[in-house]
Amino acid sequence: MDSITQPVTPDFSSTSFIYFDLDDTLIDHKKAQDRAMVDVWTQYPLLQKVEPLVFASEYAASNHRLWEAYRNNEVSQHELRRLRLEETFNRLNISSLDWREVDKVYMDCYSRHWDWIPEAREAFIRISEHYPVGIMTNGFTFVQKKKFEHFSLNRYTRHLIISEEAGHLKPDTRIFDFAAEKAGCRPGELLYVGDSYSSDVTGGARSGWKTAWFNRSGLNPEPNLADFAFSDYGQLLGSLQKTMQSEAR
Template sequence: MIKAILFDLDGTLLDRETSLKQFISTQYNRLPALHHISQDSYVSRFIELDCHGYVWKDKVYQSLVSEFSIETLNWQDLLQDYEKEFLHYCIPFSNLYSTLSTLKTKQYLLGIVTNGLGTFQRRTIQGLGIENYFETILISEVEGVRKPDPEIFHRALHKLGVTPEQSVFVGDHPTVDVLGAKNIGMKAIWKRDRHWAEPVKVDAIVEDLSMLPEIIQMFNNS
């Protein structure tokens, strides 16, 4: 019987690609020091350097400052602006709130296990306005361990008081999320992402978060 559902954050609950494009476009518009660059060039190069969130933003901004010869702002200024302002551009995937509400109504325990920096990820969750749906939130920097290490999954399950067999993980990364969860005995649901190849070992695939309650009910009926 499934009792708990754990989620990744970026690319699963947060539509990170859309959020990032909106933030970067607005950052460009707000900062005249960038206007010797075309907006399209600035946005597209940021996204390329960001590598779907797997490159730290200090490295991204250092590269941008160097490549585009940005002179009146340094990379620390741009990074600080990102850390301060990004939460205002956090866009959820469709049906996020209704799905979380449905799962809570059905008495499932909910949690987030995300890689990333503690303060920034908590601000992202705040930007989405979803913190009150979750019984536990684990962030890799705070925990000192990153997915797909089994330890961070086990810590989350321990906090919820459930076993791997009573739990489902929902995430977009085939290795970090799906395989990481499967390796400790959890069921895994892949939130389809065009950037990643379909996982080999997965219990279900969702195109939209609204599919989750029915799939989890099917797990319980099987």
């Protein structure tokens, strides 16, 4: 199915449970990461041989590559946290910084910049009033649990699923199966809302779930496995409106 044949109003009438991705779907992880890296840059004059955004994007590139390796069980969580900083320092020819210290500063700064994606909070709460909802996220348990607490997510959700606890990372279908079992639903009754085509749409579609892709960058994969794509939350609410109205009490 390509984007031209994608239905304008998808059929979500069989949906009885909705899981959301967390980072960059509900919470603006990328902005928090970039801002935290600029804070780190400000605290360490050694890093200031390059512009702050260059430093932040060098880190983001290493982090992205190492997350792939972590997903494939090629590095541990500890190695990921060490290597994403050490690689960045090496590229800048800096050998005298202790990655553990910088990692701690980064984690503190990162959590201070957490914020919702625009309109996501209102839409998420509204959807949670009509459907049972959950969160399913790839991430470190100690970080994601702090986010759940910070944003009071357990107030709205039935299940909070973290890859580290489930033992598999998206797009592995086993984490989708695990989430389906928790929800007590068949795959066709589940909708997954997420921003990553490779993790969320591919994993969801392979698991037999419906998917709503938060495609903020206007990507156009071929084929496009998403049942629905949206770039602002009003569109997602619109796609569910018919079902939400018929369920209104």
